[in-house]
Amino acid sequence: MTSAFRVVGLLALAAMALVPVLPLGAAQEYIWHVIIQIFLWSFVGNAWSLMGRFGLVSLGHGAFLGVGAYATVLLWNFFGMTPWLGVVLSVLLTVALALVISYPCSRFRVVGHYFALVTLAVGEVVRLWIVAERDWTGGSLGVSLKTAGTASGLWTLQFADKRVFYYIGLAAWLFGLWVWWRVDRSMARSAMEAIGEDETAAASVGIRVTRFKMGITALSAALTALGGALLALYLAYTNPDTLSGIGVSLRIVFAVVLGGMYSLLGPFVGTALTIALSEYLRISFGIKLIGIAETIYGLLLIIFIIFLPAGIYGSIRDALFRRRWARPQPS
Amino acid sequence: MIEPIFILEAVVNGILLGGVLALLALGLNLIFGVIDIVWIAYVDLVALCMYAVYFLVTLYGWPLWLAGLGAIGVGAGLGVLVHLLIITPILSSPPINQLLATGGLLFFIQSVATLLWSTDHRSVRVSLPTIEVGGIFISFSRLIAFGLSVLAMIALYLFLKRTYTGTAIRAVSQDREAIALMGARPQRLYIVTSAVGGAMAGVAGALLIIQYAVHPYFGGAFGPLTFMICVLGGLGNMVGAFFAAFIMAQVISVGGVLVSTEMGYVIAFVIFIVLMFVRPGGIFARRG
Numbered sequence: 158m159t160s161a162f163r164v165v166g167l168l169a170l171a172a173m174a175l176v177p178v179l180p181l182g183a184a185q186e187y188i189w190h191v192i193i194q195i196f197l198w199s200f201v202g203n204a205w206s207l208m209g210r211f212g213l214v215s216l217g218h219g220a221f222l223g224v225g226a227y228a229t230v231l232l233w234n235f236f237g238m239t240p241w242l243g244v245v246l247s248v249l250l251t252v253a254l255a256l257v258i259s260y261p262c263s264r265f266r267v268v269g270h271y272f273a274l275v276t277l278a279v280g281e282v283v284r285l286w287i288v289a290e291r292d293w294t295g296g297s298l299g300v301s302l303k304t305a306g307t308a309s310g311l312w313t314l315q316f317a318d319k320r321v322f323y324y325i326g327l328a329a330w331l332f333g334l335w336v337w338w339r340v341d342r343s344m345a346r347s348a349m350e351a352i353g354e355d356e357t358a359a360a361s362v363g364i365r366v367t368r369f370k371m372g373i374t375a376l377s378a379a380l381t382a383l384g385g386a387l388l389a390l391y392l393a394y395t396n397p398d399t400l401s402g403i404g405v406s407l408r409i410v411f412a413v414v415l416g417g418m419y420s421l422l423g424p425f426v427g428t429a430l431t432i433a434l435s436e437y438l439r440i441s442f443g444i445k446l447i448g449i450a451e452t453i454y455g456l457l458l459i460i461f462i463i464f465l466p467a468g469i470y471g472s473i474r475d476a477l478f479r480r481r482w483a484r485p486q487p488s
Numbered sequence: 489m490i491e492p493i494f495i496l497e498a499v500v501n502g503i504l505l506g507g508v509l510a511l512l513a514l515g516l517n518l519i520f521g522v523i524d525i526v527w528i529a530y531v532d533l534v535a536l537c538m539y540a541v542y543f544l545v546t547l548y549g550w551p552l553w554l555a556g557l558g559a560i561g562v563g564a565g566l567g568v569l570v571h572l573l574i575i576t577p578i579l580s581s582p583p584i585n586q587l588l589a590t591g592g593l594l595f596f597i598q599s600v601a602t603l604l605w606s607t608d609h610r611s612v613r614v615s616l617p618t619i620e621v622g623g624i625f626i627s628f629s630r631l632i633a634f635g636l637s638v639l640a641m642i643a644l645y646l647f648l649k650r651t652y653t654g655t656a657i658r659a660v661s662q663d664r665e666a667i668a669l670m671g672a673r674p675q676r677l678y679i680v681t682s683a684v685g686g687a688m689a690g691v692a693g694a695l696l697i698i699q700y701a702v703h704p705y706f707g708g709a710f711g712p713l714t715f716m717i718c719v720l721g722g723l724g725n726m727v728g729a730f731f732a733a734f735i736m737a738q739v740i741s742v743g744g745v746l747v748s749t750e751m752g753y754v755i756a757f758v759i760f761i762v763l764m765f766v767r768p769g770g771i772f773a774r775r776g
Contacts, residue, residue: 214587262765275761277715278760281712282754286750404708407595451598452599455594459574459589
């Protein structure tokens with residue numbers, strides 16, 4: 158990256174950090190709410206793309222999201238456990254689940270379509286389990302986070318002020334970008350790319366296929382669980398359909414594909430666009446035409462996958478870089 | 489302790505459910521085997537066919553059997569449209585993009601249905617008696633659906649085995665390069681396959697609407713199960729999918745009675761996941 162890029166990036170970051178301080182008038186709470194959602198879902202999208210970019214297309218990230226969200230909320234509701242500890246436990250639980258699935262998948266070479274369908278089944282298992290355990294989880298009605306009342310604050314991670322969560326969301330998103338960047342710069346990336354190309358060839362040059370696959374799956378699942386826990390804490394409510402299940406899994410995948418799964422900022426661009434689009438359509442149509450937002454959304458997805466498979470951000474970036482290469486480099 | 493008679497009833501209901509699931513899996517498996525693309529939105533096409541029957545009966549007053557035939561036509565048309573508009577441009581894309589494009593179709597169909605017809609549950613009421621055999625109650629409409637779906641499967645089997653086009657379709661699924669060398673046009677065969685697969689969705693829709701209410705998210709209820717049956721039976725393996733459908737239906741039906749409805753599905757999905765590790769080529773794959 159050139160220094161010009163760095164300056165632009167820092168300026169954008171400063172602008173984002175300043176949003177809660179700006180006088181945005183009556184709509185400020187709403188604007189914060191939308192941006193927090195974009196941060197948290199981009200974070201989850203980034204976590205998904207850690208696997209997706211290497212051909213491990215999971216349609217079951219809703220499972221990881223759901224376990225993270227539910228474990229955190231239930232530990233607080235039933236045992237009064239501080240989310241600080243609850244989040245750690247729920248992330249560990251999710252990593253355990255991810256390893257249980259990923260080990261046989263890697264050993265028995267469940268790849269491509271089959272991997273997608275196995276993870277889809279895992280997502281359904283977790284969703285149905287949550288619904289079945291309705292005494293604990295509230296079934297399909299979902300469960301609200303028990304309010305901390307006067308104890309709200311840093312210990313309970315419940316805040317009356319949305320701006321606190323704005324910064325938590327921003328920090329989480331930046332953390333996700335940092336992890337993505339670290340993986341991108343690591344040997345694991347080369348190894349995973351080799352595995353994605355040809356597993357047998359990769360194994361023959363000494364790459365530990367199972368270990369790398371399990372590692373990247375565990376990392377992705379851990380971040381997704383963290384995202385799920387943060388979403389549940391922010392919304393103070395979880396529901397098997399909004400934080401688990403196929404609908405959510407597909408939504409994560411689509412936002413990432415829309416933005417571009419092979420680039421750092423792709424998931425952010427895709428998530429921001431889909432959330433902005435659905436919010437815009439929701440405001441302009443209200444309850445008059447229920448479903449119109451999703452209709453346009455679905456249509457766009459089909460069109461994008463047919464015509465712009467690298468995603469919006471990915472395609473723009475590729476176009477820019479191609480032009481830069483074409484230009485004679487200053488010595 | 490649950491009385492044995494309830495378990496027996498669950499087994500019978502499982503067999504009847506298996507017939508429906510087998511029919512659902514059949515069309516998807518045909519497309520899967522021949523074109524090598526997973527139509528994630530296949531069961532949503534079935535839901536559209538169910539809507540077609542519903543509106544033909546309630547709005548236009550068609551008799552049920554005629555509306556069912558109409559749904560088969562609608563299904564075939566939808567199949568061709570999906571193939572021409574969505575699948576053709578991405579035939580040579582990576583499999584994951586193909587999966588996602590039909591996933592986009594899933595969102596599209598569900599939300600268009602919500603937009604046009606709201607989230608109301610709609611069903612065609614047919615008052616058919618429930619028959620009792622030795623203390624077991626069997627719904628007559630389920631029995632009819634089972635019988636007709638077995639007939640539809642036999643028809644598809646004969647079409648694939650006995651007709652010239654059917655032979656060509658089986659040839660494409662075996663080797664898509666070689667069939668072009670033999671002078672057949674894969675593109676034309678793909679369209680025929682999509683039409684037949686869509687028509688099977690129409691048959692399934694017509695048989696499902698007399699047992700289940702249709703709503704925009706109907707596809708979500710049966711979709712995942714249908715893929716799993718196809719994969720379990722071995723992709724493209726019709727006979728395998730047929731048996732896999734009955735196995736899954738038994739697990740769901742008996743598990744539902746013994747534990748709870750959701751746990752029946754949970755057990756079925758867990759069995760699927762485990763079998764995927766043990767026999768990735770499907771339960772009937774030859775070891776090799």
